[in-house]
Amino acid sequence: MDIAEKSTEQEELGASGIDDVQIEAEERRDDDVDLAFGDDSASYTTSLKSSITNYIQENGRRYHAFKDGAYFLPNDEAEQDRLDLFHHIMTLRCDDKLHLAPIAPDTQRVLDLGTGTGIWAIMMGEEYPSAEVVGNDLSPVQPGLVPPNVRFEVDDMEEEWVYSSPFDYIHGRYPAGAIREWPALMRQAYRFTKPGGWVEFQDFTMKFYTTNGEYRDGCSADKWTDEIIAGMKTIGREPEPGPKLEAWIKDAGFFNVVHKVFPVPVGTWPNNRKLKQIGAFDLVQFLDGLESISLRIFTGVRGWRKEEVQVYLSQVRKDLMNPRMQMQHNFHVAYSQKPAY
Numbered sequence: 001m002d003i004a005e006k007s008t009e010q011e012e013l014g015a016s017g018i019d020d021v022q023i024e025a026e027e028r029r030d031d032d033v034d035l036a037f038g039d040d041s042a043s044y045t046t047s048l049k050s051s052i053t054n055y056i057q058e059n060g061r062r063y064h065a066f067k068d069g070a071y072f073l074p075n076d077e078a079e080q081d082r083l084d085l086f087h088h089i090m091t092l093r094c095d096d097k098l099h100l101a102p103i104a105p106d107t108q109r110v111l112d113l114g115t116g117t118g119i120w121a122i123m124m125g126e127e128y129p130s131a132e133v134v135g136n137d138l139s140p141v142q143p144g145l146v147p148p149n150v151r152f153e154v155d156d157m158e159e160e161w162v163y164s165s166p167f168d169y170i171h172g173r174y175p176a177g178a179i180r181e182w183p184a185l186m187r188q189a190y191r192f193t194k195p196g197g198w199v200e201f202q203d204f205t206m207k208f209y210t211t212n213g214e215y216r217d218g219c220s221a222d223k224w225t226d227e228i229i230a231g232m233k234t235i236g237r238e239p240e241p242g243p244k245l246e247a248w249i250k251d252a253g254f255f256n257v258v259h260k261v262f263p264v265p266v267g268t269w270p271n272n273r274k275l276k277q278i279g280a281f282d283l284v285q286f287l288d289g290l291e292s293i294s295l296r297i298f299t300g301v302r303g304w305r306k307e308e309v310q311v312y313l314s315q316v317r318k319d320l321m322n323p324r325m326q327m328q329h330n331f332h333v334a335y336s337q338k339p340a341y
């Protein structure tokens with residue numbers, strides 16, 4: 001199926017009636033307090049053994065063991081809960097869709113790069129019973145009890161892929177800060193996509209912004225993103241892949257890339273009921289995740305002490321919880337098709 005149109009504009013979620021160009025804030029009184037409410041056997045695959053489950057402990061958090069140090073986020077239960085919440089946020093923002101690429105209902109082979117808890121892969125397996133869904137990750141934290149057409153592998157997506165046959169659909173969501181060589185990853189994705197098959201990548205911009213709120217450059221939350229961005233650049237990882245996905249996909253040889261941008265609010269300040277719900281979840285996600293996102297970068301790369309980080313994060317939390325800031329950040333979805341011949 002050909003992609004009918006290319007869109008790099010801010011997306012309108014027609015079905016939910018949400019105007020994404022500008023999120024309208026709910027009317028509020030100044031004294032309102034708005035706290036968080038609350039068998040590719042030939043694949044380069046490592047079986048579950050101690051070398052990959054002998055996790056690294058740092059600053060009270062647990063990190064992956066396979067390719068130790070390659071990735072900055074923990075893999076402990078707290079982080080897994082955050083990822084599952086983030087899954088909910090991202091699918092809600094895509095109008096409850098697991099993907100936007102128009103893949104065939106009888107899709108056969110699906111690859112999920114950096115699958116995390118595997119929640120997306122499991123739901124895809126349920127939605128596409130015809131498909132074999134393979135999810136890979138540095139961490140073997142996915143559940144054992146999964147649909148029979150879903151399986152997980154410990155693998156480094158940046159290594160040479162040796163899958164025995166190509167995929168109908170390759171998906172990579174939110175690997176921000178994980179990837180060293182995006183163009184090389186996209187070229188591998190191209191090689192391993194069947195002719196006429198699809199790729200879809202979804203990711204963020206780190207920086208927050210506001211359209212009508214009091215958020216300003218230089219506030220604690222803004223400086224926090226600067227620090228994370230600087231740290232990721234130091235370790236050679238792209239901190240803000242979202243806006244670059246389209247160009248990388250195009251350069252790899254895919255055609256008619258569709259690129260959509262979804263602003264995601266932080267907090268309950270939007271007027272629109274669905275965006276208010278998404279914003280509430282996103283606020284919780286940030287409050288829960290600030291420490292996990294920050295610790296390795298701030299202490300290991302930027303030279304902060306753990307105690308300093310914790311004090312600083314309390315200021316960032318205040319910004320995040322301040323509804324007058326009307327903070328949002330952008331979620332990018334880019335999908336495209338490999339020529340059929």
Ligand SMILES: C[S@@+](CC[C@H](N)C(=O)[O-])C[C@H]1O[C@@H](n2cnc3c(N)ncnc32)[C@H](O)[C@@H]1O
Pocket residue numbers: 064070071073083084087113114115116117120136137138139155156157158172173174175176178179
């Ligand atoms: C932020 S999480 C996103 C998880 C999942 N894609 C989702 O959207 O729920 C990024 C995941 O990528 C994995 N990851 C990071 N670098 C990787 C690599 N080089 N190869 C495979 N997985 C990687 C991490 O272990 C983590 O589970």
